[in-house]
Amino acid sequence: MAAARNLNAGFPQGGSLGLARSVEHRYTSLGGEISYRARVERILVEDGRAIGVELKNGERHYADHVVSACDGRTTVYRLLEGRYTGPRIDRLYQDLIHEPGTLFPAVVSVFLGIDGELDAGRDTADPHCTTYLLPAEQAAELPGSLQRSLVVQQRSQYSDGFAPPGKSVVHCTYFSDHAYWKTLRGRDRREYRAHKQRAADVVRGFLEQRYPGLRERIDLIEVATPATMERYTGNSQGSILAWKAFSGADDVVTKLINRDRMRLPGLAGFSMAGHWASLGGLIRAASSGRFAVQYLCEELGLEFRAWESDDQEPWHPGRLGHLPQLARWSATA
Ligand SMILES: Cc1cc2nc3c(=O)[nH]c(=O)nc-3n(C[C@H](O)[C@H](O)[C@H](O)COP(=O)(O)OP(=O)(O)OC[C@H]3O[C@@H](n4cnc5c(N)ncnc54)[C@H](O)[C@@H]3O)c2cc1C
Missing domain, CATH: 3.50.50.60 (FAD/NAD(P)-binding domain)
Incomplete structure (x- = not known):
């Protein structure tokens, strides 16, 4: 800072x-x-x-x-x-x-494509990036979570061109265990996708609590796991x-x-x-x-x-x- x-x-x-x-x-x-x-x-x-x-x-x-x-x-x-x-x-x-503690861990990224801004209808704009500290039970709901926090970034506020006019992109991340996802993906692809869906559902539920009515405005959700990250970048x-x-x-x-x-x-x-x-x-x-x-x-x-x-x-x-x-x-x- x-x-x-x-x-x-x-x-x-x-x-x-x-x-x-x-x-x-x-x-x-x-x-x-x-x-x-x-x-x-x-x-x-x-x-x-x-x-x-x-x-x-x-x-x-x-x-x-x-x-x-x-x-x-x-x-x-x-x-x-x-x-x-x-x-x-x-x-x-x-x-x-x-x-x-020697390597930076991997993350789960949940991207949401939203109709309008995340904080639409609020009197003052929310910060573009907020780290929410979660109670242990809530953090445990996030599949493969390594930390009791969730970072919410209003990505389309960082730079032009991240979303079409009238739409916005929110990027939510949490540190996550690589072995958890890698094993799951290797063992059972359907189960792996079900866990990705669960990550999407937990994040959506979390945001819905803070931004009532958001659910109806979500156009698209994409989830990238540590296994995705390894496949695309080759990073150990x-x-x-x-x-x-x-x-x-x-x-x-x-x-x-x-x-x-x-x-x-x-x-x-x-x-x-x-x-x-x-x-x-x-x-x-x-x-x-x-x-x-x-x-x-x-x-x-x-x-x-x-x-x-x-x-x-x-x-x-x-x-x-x-x-x-x-x-x-x-x-x-
Ligand atoms: C979600 C996220 C947030 C981040 N936030 C920040 C931040 O705020 N600030 C910051 O400073 N850093 C941040 N980083 C880290 C930063 O992105 C990396 O440290 C940086 O990109 C590393 O660059 P690199 O060129 O060493 O490796 P990479 O960016 O990993 O590039 C390696 C390239 O090699 C290619 N490759 C791999 N294997 C092969 C092969 N066999 N043959 C040919 N090509 C191959 C890959 O496709 C890739 O293009 C973040 C990373 C992530 C994932």
Whole structure:
């Protein structure tokens, strides 16, 4: 809150997609190319040097230098088959990852599409984000809940373009147990969906108590679980921000950056970036990409340069681009 007051933290225009589009635009305008829906299955290594990647469809892409910016455990143990580890990597991925409080947990997200504003008819507008502390019995009603609280965010008040005119989007989250959802989904898909529906029903009932009449104004409910999060992003245990700062992982990750220069033991031509290589949060994840390139420039004897984009076009919802419909299942509104 102090950082926000000092205008050093805030909410990006267009939210996470707006930010991603902005990075995409900058990268492609500098000549970068992006392949979407291209899952890497293997990092190709020759004589102790990473030389490229192999995709799920068998395509191979070769490179002078490979940077992995996805899940750390997947990178080290699956894409590189666990061949390039050392005491620091082992400490993180064999020990600390299992220690409670080291990883940010996963969340259940319940999104509601509402006709009008959530707080329509009230004399004063509600805050755009409220954390409700719940009694134990009420928290226990939320499937897989890890905490006695529910965060309610009026998302369409953050930025334009999140909902059609006259409609709004509310995003409700609670920290939730990954194993609970993962096991359920693996065991019985119908049961899993029933639990998603239950999360939707509990949240809807909770909001209805605070906003009487809301029930009739809900057009749509979508639920994403920790299992959804893992499927879409690949992050271990569906963790939303990987390692926690000030946890046991903090010192180890700092050494991976400062001493190991974001490289793995015995593997040339390869760096790791992203929140598994830098601790959680967007800013740290983004700066880890810069560090990886700074180290690479130093190694190649090149000057590291960074400059602001000269794109002057103000942000507008059109910049969100195409919005694909990803979910195949919705809760009953
Ligand atoms: C609900 C929620 C709220 C959050 N709120 C905040 C906040 O308020 N402030 C904040 O700072 N941070 C927040 N975060 C955390 C922040 O979003 C993450 O720390 C950040 O996005 C991490 O960026 P990353 O690039 O390291 O990883 P990711 O954003 O996870 O990106 C990894 C990418 O790699 C891709 N990928 C994975 N496996 C493969 C593979 N095998 N082949 C090819 N591609 C692959 C994935 O599809 C994904 O696009 C939040 C996260 C969530 C989920």
